[in-house]
Amino acid sequence: EPEVTQTPSHQVTQMGQEVILRCVPISNHLYFYWYRQILGQKVEFLVSFYNNEISEKSEIFDDQFSVERPDGSNFTLKIRSTKLEDSAMYFCASRKPGQGIYEQYFGPGTRLTVT
Amino acid sequence: GIQVEQSPPDLILQEGANSTLRCNFSDSVNNLQWFHQNPWGQLINLFYIPSGTKQNGRLSATTVATERYSLLYISSSQTTDSGVYFCAVGDKAAGNKLTFGGGTRVLVKP
Numbered sequence: 001e002p003e004v005t006q007t008p009s010h011q012v013t014q015m016g017q018e019v020i021l022r023c024v025p026i027s028n029h030l031y032f033y034w035y036r037q038i039l040g041q042k043v044e045f046l047v048s049f050y051n052n053e054i055s056e057k058s059e060i061f062d063d064q065f066s067v068e069r070p071d072g073s074n075f076t077l078k079i080r081s082t083k084l085e086d087s088a089m090y091f092c093a094s095r096k097p098g099q100g101i102y103e104q105y106f107g108p109g110t111r112l113t114v115t
Numbered sequence: 116g117i118q119v120e121q122s123p124p125d126l127i128l129q130e131g132a133n134s135t136l137r138c139n140f141s142d143s144v145n146n147l148q149w150f151h152q153n154p155w156g157q158l159i160n161l162f163y164i165p166s167g168t169k170q171n172g173r174l175s176a177t178t179v180a181t182e183r184y185s186l187l188y189i190s191s192s193q194t195t196d197s198g199v200y201f202c203a204v205g206d207k208a209a210g211n212k213l214t215f216g217g218g219t220r221v222l223v224k225p
Contacts, residue, residue: 033212043158043201043215056210089156093213102146102211103163109156 004107023092138202146205
C-alpha cells in the first residue's frame with residue numbers, strides 16, 4: 001500500500017539555522033499539508049498546498065516558513081531561521097483529488113530539535 | 116473555527132477491558148479521522164469515518180454527524196493499545212484542513 005514518507009526522521013539544528021524538511025506524498029495525490037505537534041500538545045495545522053500554490057495557512061505559518069513542490073514527487077517545508085520554539089514533530093499529509101474524498105494520509109513525521 | 120473536544124483526557128484500563136472514547140465537534144464536517152499516536156510519535160490512521168459505523172478487528176467507530184459526535188470503541192484491550200488517541204475533523208468551509216482534538220491518553224495495564 002502506498003505511503004507518505006518523510007526525511008529525515010530526526011533533525012537537530014542550532015538556533016538561527018535554516019532547515020528543510022522533506023516529504024514524498026502518495027503519487028496520485030494532489031493536496032498536500034504540513035502539521036506540527038509540540039511535545040505534549042495537540043497536532044496543529046500549518047499550511048495546505050494545491051496546484052502549486054498555498055491554499056490556506058495558519059497564524060503559525062509566518063514569513064519564516066515556506067513550502068515548495070520542487071519536482072513531481074517532493075514536497076518541502078523550509079524554516080529560514082529556526083527558533084527554540086520551532087522544536088516539534090512535523091507531519092506531512094496528502095490526499096487524493098475528487099469530490100467526497102477527504103481522507104488525509106500522514107507520514108511518520110520529522111522530529112525537529114532546535115538547540 | 117471548528118472546535119473539537121475529546122473525553123476523557125486520560126484513561127487507565129486493565130488488559131482485557133472495553134472502553135469508549137468520545138469526540139465532540141462544533142460544526143458540520145466532511146471528514147473525521149481517528150488516529151493512534153504510538154510511542155515513536157507516529158500517527159497511525161485508524162478510521163476515516165465522517166458518518167456511519169466501521170469496524171477493524173477489536174476497534175470500531177461510530178460517527179453521528181447530525182449530533183456532532185464520534186465514538187471510538189476498544190474491546191478486549193491489550194497493552195499495545197496504550198498511547199494517545201486523536202480525533203481530527205475537517206470541513207469544506209475551512210479548506211478541508213484537519214482540526215485535532217486534545218487527545219485521550221490511554222494506558223493499558225497488564
